[in-house]
Amino acid sequence: MTGRFTLTTAILLALAATGARADAIRIGVNEPLTGPFAASGTYVVNGARIAADEINARGGVLGKKIELVVEDNKSNPTEAAAVAEKLITSDKTPVLMGAWGSSLTLAVMPKLADYEVPMLVETSSSGKITTSGNPFVFRISPPSALEAETFAPMVAKLGMKKVDFLVLNNDFGRGAATDFGKMLKDKGVQVGLVEIMDQGAQDMSAQLAKLKASDSDTIMVTSAVDQLVLLFKQMAALGLKKRVITTGGSQNPDQIIAQAGSAADGTMHLTTFLPWIPEKTPDPKATETFIAEWKRRGYEFAGVTESFRGYDGIRAIAHAIERAGKPEPAAIAKAFWSVDFTGLNGPIRFAKSGPAGRESGQSKPDVYLIEIKDGRVVLPTL
Amino acid sequence: MDQLIQHLVNTAILGGTYALLGIGLTLIFGIMNVVNFTHGALYTVGAYLMYLAVAALGLNFFLALPVAILGGLLFGAAIEILLLRPFRGQDIDTTMLVMIGAGIALQSGTLWIFGGVAKAIPSPFPEAPLQIGPVSVSWLRLFVLGAALALIGLAYALINRTKLGLAMRAAFQDADTAALMGVNVRRIYTATFAMGSALAAAAGALLGPVYVVYPQMGGLAELKAFAIVILGGLGNVTGAAIGGFILALAEELGAGYVSSGYRDAMGFLIIIAVLLYKPTGLFAKAERIG
Numbered sequence: 001m002t003g004r005f006t007l008t009t010a011i012l013l014a015l016a017a018t019g020a021r022a023d024a025i026r027i028g029v030n031e032p033l034t035g036p037f038a039a040s041g042t043y044v045v046n047g048a049r050i051a052a053d054e055i056n057a058r059g060g061v062l063g064k065k066i067e068l069v070v071e072d073n074k075s076n077p078t079e080a081a082a083v084a085e086k087l088i089t090s091d092k093t094p095v096l097m098g099a100w101g102s103s104l105t106l107a108v109m110p111k112l113a114d115y116e117v118p119m120l121v122e123t124s125s126s127g128k129i130t131t132s133g134n135p136f137v138f139r140i141s142p143p144s145a146l147e148a149e150t151f152a153p154m155v156a157k158l159g160m161k162k163v164d165f166l167v168l169n170n171d172f173g174r175g176a177a178t179d180f181g182k183m184l185k186d187k188g189v190q191v192g193l194v195e196i197m198d199q200g201a202q203d204m205s206a207q208l209a210k211l212k213a214s215d216s217d218t219i220m221v222t223s224a225v226d227q228l229v230l231l232f233k234q235m236a237a238l239g240l241k242k243r244v245i246t247t248g249g250s251q252n253p254d255q256i257i258a259q260a261g262s263a264a265d266g267t268m269h270l271t272t273f274l275p276w277i278p279e280k281t282p283d284p285k286a287t288e289t290f291i292a293e294w295k296r297r298g299y300e301f302a303g304v305t306e307s308f309r310g311y312d313g314i315r316a317i318a319h320a321i322e323r324a325g326k327p328e329p330a331a332i333a334k335a336f337w338s339v340d341f342t343g344l345n346g347p348i349r350f351a352k353s354g355p356a357g358r359e360s361g362q363s364k365p366d367v368y369l370i371e372i373k374d375g376r377v378v379l380p381t382l
Numbered sequence: 383m384d385q386l387i388q389h390l391v392n393t394a395i396l397g398g399t400y401a402l403l404g405i406g407l408t409l410i411f412g413i414m415n416v417v418n419f420t421h422g423a424l425y426t427v428g429a430y431l432m433y434l435a436v437a438a439l440g441l442n443f444f445l446a447l448p449v450a451i452l453g454g455l456l457f458g459a460a461i462e463i464l465l466l467r468p469f470r471g472q473d474i475d476t477t478m479l480v481m482i483g484a485g486i487a488l489q490s491g492t493l494w495i496f497g498g499v500a501k502a503i504p505s506p507f508p509e510a511p512l513q514i515g516p517v518s519v520s521w522l523r524l525f526v527l528g529a530a531l532a533l534i535g536l537a538y539a540l541i542n543r544t545k546l547g548l549a550m551r552a553a554f555q556d557a558d559t560a561a562l563m564g565v566n567v568r569r570i571y572t573a574t575f576a577m578g579s580a581l582a583a584a585a586g587a588l589l590g591p592v593y594v595v596y597p598q599m600g601g602l603a604e605l606k607a608f609a610i611v612i613l614g615g616l617g618n619v620t621g622a623a624i625g626g627f628i629l630a631l632a633e634e635l636g637a638g639y640v641s642s643g644y645r646d647a648m649g650f651l652i653i654i655a656v657l658l659y660k661p662t663g664l665f666a667k668a669e670r671i672g
Contacts, residue, residue: 038500
């Protein structure tokens with residue numbers, strides 16, 4: 001009797017479980033949770049979870065809860081493509097968010113085209129992502145050309161004459177060097193060395209020795225937070241005292257201050273979010289709510305410049321699903337074009353980008369220049 | 383010229399830790415005929431032990447270093463007793479597979495315990511570098527070089543000047559004869575593996591504060607250690623020490639004057655050249671072959 005009872009209960013429970021799963025709308029999240037970009041990817045996922053919980057607390061989307069299916073792409077493009085395939089074919093997620101790095105996103109893109117499933121790109125900045133004719137890509141982070149364009153008016157104010165680059169050896173870094181280099185040349189600024197480093201490299205003293213010996217006044221650096229910490233420490237060790245401006249928006253200035261200490265003093269960073277000065281963000285109330293929730297969950301404040309992307313990404317996806325009226329890939333892809341709301345760093349609305357007929361969606365967020373001064377983040381006076 | 387001097391100073395500092403890594407690996411291969419795929423993981427373990435001691439336990443930096451090295455020694459002894467001893471006498475492929483598995487387990491273990499986010503180890507040295515003319519060196523890196531050289535000297539003395547070292551060298555030349563002469567080869571193997579592991583952990587504990595600590599940090603370090611061992615000749619301790627500095631020089635000059643994009647490729651280009659023209663390594667002696 002007891003035996004049969006347990007069996008029936010088990011079957012009922014199993015049915016209930018599958019019922020709940022079928023009832024929720026699943027969103028695939030493809031982020032680097034291990035490897036060189038682990039810190040950033042984890043922050044993005046934490047931000048995404050806050051958005052999902054917030055949306056579910058308000059009753060979900062189309063009367064259903066949303067459920068994030070989070071997978072680790074190990075900071076590796078091959079893994080990122082495999083993860084996308086798994087999320088689409090095995091988890092049957094009708095829409096994805098990912099994949100943090102440009103090389104990771106570019107590796108996923110052919111899978112999107114194969115299975116005709118849309119993906120919201122929350123962090124990547126390589127121009128190629130929205131210009132290669134993949135109509136399943138919708139990006140809310142700025143491509144490096146857009147970042148360069150926003151930075152252009154500040155070039156003269158900073159008195160930049162000659163600039164060297166130190167960038168990652170991937171689509172993110174090389175793309176930034178190309179786009180910023182072009183903008184600087186248009187502004188009459190000389191471009192000197194373009195030094196390259198591997199994403200896993202820990203010792204950049206050879207590149208830095210070369211940059212120290214050059215006659216440029218500014219070094220533009222493109223990398224993520226962990227490597228930037230190392231770079232600033234090694235620059236201090238080499239006595240390299242040129243102006244440093246980082247691009248890409250994955251700097252987590254507070255983590256840099258905590259880990260690089262005074263070595264980070266005077267460095268400038270192009271970021272896409274201003275959590276230090278919520279009143280200057282496009283939607284101050286939303287910014288404050290988000291930061292309060294982030295702190296309530298016990299996450300490090302340093303992560304918000306990264307996690308807000310995951311938060312806005314999931315919110316944008318929820319808007320798209322709502323407009324699509326059904327959780328199906330084709331309908332969601334179409335609905336992305338009518339998404340229109342104010343994110344934490346500006347309006348999220350997709351404009352067409354890339355070859356006609358196969359355009360990708362690109363939103364135009366705000367870009368800010370901040371400076372680290374005496375261990376604090378300030379807006380430089382220009 | 384200034385740039386060249388700076389590159390050479392960087393080489394000396396990088397080379398010291400490379401040598402440490404190489405010596406540990408070459409010892410284990412030379413004496414035990416085991417290809418140690420846990421070497422990189424032990425380097426990572428050393429760095430995390432240092433992190434635990436300094437950041438979590440609040441131990442003094444200089445006290446934490448021997449703690450981390452001792453931890454590496456015990457870890458190595460445990461691996462030898464638990465994983466290698468049962469497979470003694472099996473062919474080299476078997477132990478290689480066991481070591482690959484152990485390496486993966488160790489790496490996943492650190493990921494599981496500490497998470498994927500990189501950790502920084504605070505150091506007591508001043509941020510401002512030592513400036514000698516046009517050349518700058520950080521105090522921390524100078525200390526790392528000094529400590530690495532001291533450890534290399536210590537390892538060298540242990541191998542060449544002590545009874546344990548004599549027994550190790552005897553076991554290296556011919557384990558059976560050494561056993562007949564009363565050497566406890568089992569214990570020598572454990573001591574060798576523990577010592578090699580301690581050197582790897584020392585390299586990790588020294589470089590952890592210079593860089594940041596994360597679970598996959600051992601991957602590249604292990605590749606470089608293998609490169610150094612091949613460069614210096616398998617089982618050749620002096621060769622590994624010199625090989626470490628050669629690799630560092632190739633990387634520095636390659637990145638400085640050829641292309642920084644190929645920095646990590648430089649070492650491997652040298653290895654291909656060595657394997658083509660001097661397959662037993664740059665410093666191999668005739669009697670060590672076969």
